[in-house]
Amino acid sequence: MNLVSPRNDGIAHTAVPHADFMLLEGITKTFDTASGDTVQALRRVDLAIGDGQFASVIGSSGCGKTTLMRIIAGLELDYGGRVTIGGRAHSGPSRDIGIVFQDANLLPWRTILDNVMLPAEVLKLDRQASLDRAKWLISLVGLGGFEARYPSELSGGMRQRAAIARALVHDPSVLLMDEPFGALDALTRETMNLELLKIWSAAKKTVFMITHSITEAVFMSDRVIVMTPRPGRVVDDVTIDLPRPRTLDLMSEPQFGDYTRKLRRRLNEA
């Protein structure tokens, strides 16, 4: 089996030198509800994600996956446990992380190019180099020619592509995505999945993606992490041993079906 594609060699396995590039140790989070109870959103989540790995998290609503992402992103500061990225413990937002939210969150008064440039502006990166990179990313996500357009002139899928380009413009080593394609129709979603794989293989990022879709998770990932609610915890961690580069035909392969069945069973057991 051609497991290793030319560029991401060795990534599909956790047993590589940087297997714990992104390390989560005993992440615990409790919320106080309006009625005065405390709800445990996350209970002792331990995860080690390798450098350049594509990891997905699936789980039903309320399993704490978005909370987990917000903790990694540094947007949620009140939690127990430790997050280490690239050997450094982090305690807040980091410029080494790019985030794609469920909503594209583009600024409607800025052109696509200026939207993609926003992180570079805020982080005060070299303007010319960032412009070149922004234009390269815009064409990479298939929006070449739309640099001067405004978000209202673009479709939902195109806006989400722009959001992906924006998340990568400051060249972070980690890309966090919270149901990035949740709001798109099924066909656009499949196209976007393929696009994202292409971007991932070109940009060499560690990806941590949250999704509701088992198919999407299996299709894209090296690893699928299964979470269950009340309290949110990791119940399974499945390595997806399918060849890359992946095409949509893969979805009709028996192995693909085996993985989705196994994951669905794990989700339903809980």
Next chain:
Amino acid sequence: MTTVMTASDAQGKIRPSSKPRKKGLDRHARLISIAGFVFLIAFWEVSVRLFSVPNYILPPPSEVAVALYRGIASGLLIYHFGFTAFQTLTGFAIAAVVGVLIGTLVTQFKILDLVVYPWVVSIQTLPKVAIAPLIIVWAGYGIQSKIIIVMLSSLFPILVNTIVGMRSCDQGKLDLMRSLQATRWETFRKVQLPNALPFIFAGLNVSIIFAILGSIVGEFVGSRAGLGNQILEANVQFNVALIFAVLVILGLFGLTLSTIMRAIQKRVLFWHSAS
């Protein structure tokens, strides 16, 4: 890169579509509205003459036109319009600056929110007309008192809309800025302020009309000049044609101001679909 530019230019040229039909419809509607106006004036003229309504009750439009012409030609109405226009625009400008400033500060600083906001809410419910006599007592019969009344009348729509606009910002956009470790100033300037602009403009559009209202009320309560002052004068002299002439000027003034406001809004909020 050049190929990309030409591609976008080409798409830009194709875009404007289905405009001719909309323009035709616009012209149609405009014609009907002009015809309605002409009919109304004619009906007014004919019925006043037909039933010989006395001039001090309702003058015919022709006499209003004569009064308007004489008022403008003699410079009388221009002089008084100058007063009213100056105090209206000055008061409105102050209200715009103060309203946006206080609205911003209240939403940026928790302590000001707690201290200032209850005042804003309670003063807002007070009819500003009711305090006009007090302002006249404190600031005199001159133009200063009118500017203050105009400012108070037009302040609150701007202030309240600024506060709502600043608070209406998507959490996602704020999270985005936070994930980039943006400073508070950057988040305000790049996200919160532009996000609030449609709300602020909605407030300005309401306020500009309130400003004219405040101006006239202020002149009613106590003044030596201005169009409101002229209405009172004409009223005492039973010169109803002159009152109508002043009303025509006021109507045109309001229309002009709100048209200018909308033109500015369209330019600034080109990205906002509703404007």
